[in-house]
Amino acid sequence: MGGTVRWGVLATGGIAERFTADLRSMPDAEVVAVASRTEASAKAFADRFGISRAYGEWAALVADEDVDVIYVATPHHAHRAAAGLALEAGKAVLCEKALTLNAREAEELVTLARDRGLFLMEAMWMYCNPLIRRAAELVRDGAIGEIRTVQADFGLAGPFAPDHRLRDPAVGGGALLDLGVYPVSFAQLLLGEPDSVQAHALLSPEGVDLNTGMLLGWASGASALLSCSIVADTPLTASVTGSEGRIDFPRGFFFPERFTLLRNGQEPREYVNEDDPHSLRHEAAEVMRCLRAGETESPLVPLDGSLAVMRTLDAVRDRIGVRYPSELAVTPA
Template sequence: MRETVRWGILATGGIAERFTTDLLTLDGAEVVAVASRTEASAKAFADRFGIPRAYGDWEGLFTDEDVDIVYVATPHHAHREAAGRALEAGKAVLCEKALTLNTREAEELVTLSRDRGLFLMEAMWMYCNPLIQRLAELVRDGAIGEVRTVQADFGLQGPFDADHRLRDPAVGGGALLDLGVYPVSFAQLLLGEPDTVQAHALISPEGVDLNTGMLLGWESGASALLSCSLEADTPLTASVTGTLGRIDVPRGFFFPERFTLLRNGAEPEEYVNEDDPQSLRHEAAEVMRCLRAGGTASPLVPLDGSLAVMRTLDAVRERVGVRYPSEMAATRV
């Protein structure tokens, strides 16, 4: 691939604005097109960022010969269709997390990308954060011994009105896919896919999870206590404890400014992020690195890892009784 990577942005919401802002700080990144379901929204977005082409439908973006990769920033329920159509059109794809509504849809996307030899990555920006990479490296290298416990939480104060997208089951609403994906991904980065999944949740009248607690277990004896909430401003911290020490990550664990390594019997070791911890450019840079190298998947955000996280999220929803309308419709058919 050429040195310049030409991006197309699909959807024009807040996360698309954040990503595009950070993407344009990278050398060799060019945004050539944006698409939305309305031409007015696409044109307003294009005008804001100086993007040459704006489409009022998805197809224009997918058939644009100048687009190398599509960034999918739609709500969860549209990820499967949007990413799938982009791949079928021969485009590489970076798709927001959670990758899809469920494992079946995720497996379909992964199979499609592998069959076509096209790049696909879930936009789990936490995995691309240099400090998170360093934390995972320390754990792998045995800095805290054998991992025994992981704790992480992500909660927002709310309340969210009944008509808010986070409470709409039709678009994959609820705490789990928006927020819970972070604690689950953090635990599985360090321990892999769990052997057992237990969960409890407060369910809204609409049928989505408002407050969810998860207990994951591994045959090694390790466990993870995780939570997500749309009703409580939780600490947003994470901790991983092993037989030889502990690592504590303060508020904002998924974009850490620092973390502390506490080895048994030793002075605390502080690791500091010298870069902007909230920037999305690290994941964009990883995508462009992979594309330039001819890769079809990222070693930092592997597709098998994304599938494993989706299986855990599915297991949690099964335990608490949350199903999305599209899943119920598919069962009836």
């Protein structure tokens, strides 16, 4: 695939607006169609962003022959259905994180994509950020020695009303899938899938997690202390400490403007992001690079890594006693 990559946007919420706005700033990307569950919502979105086609059903979007790749921006509970529909139609897919509600659904999507030889990527934009990539490279190269601890948090003060989607178990509400996926993904980028998972949470009357603490452990002796919350404004920082130094990310670690490398016995060194840290362009560029190269998986956001994160999130929910309504009728394997 060469030239302009033509995007279809599935859903019209806030994250879809941000991603579409960033795509419009990229000369090699074009948003040619949008779909929502209602034609009115799709048309309003299309009018706002100058998109030529607006569909009131997902099936029409995935059947559009002028669309090269579908960006799935629905709430978590609809990721499996929306991304699966697009893959069944032969479309490449970028699907918002967390990839699905649970590891079982994620396995189904990954199997479908691999069986059909189609591109699929979780929209973990943090992994595509140049500073996150640089920090991970430093860790891999031994800049701080053997990893001993990782700390990361993501919390919002709220309050969120009981009818807000973050409080709704039917759509995968709670802190974990929306916010906790970032600290977990950060730790697993550096250490891989943990060997042990412990967790504690405050649950809402609706049965979603409001405040969750996680302790992940690895056979190497490394550990990660992570937290997420929709009832507390946490620092939003991250640190990785090794036997020979430390890397610190200030507030907003998942869209960093800078980080500091502190090596034992040496002066601190600061790394600065030269681009807009809030931009989603990096993940869009990675998708388009993969499509042009004929790659069906991104080395920056590998599917096996997304599956491993989903298994950890499942383990956390098992420890804190959270299950979503759609899972209650499914007997665990």
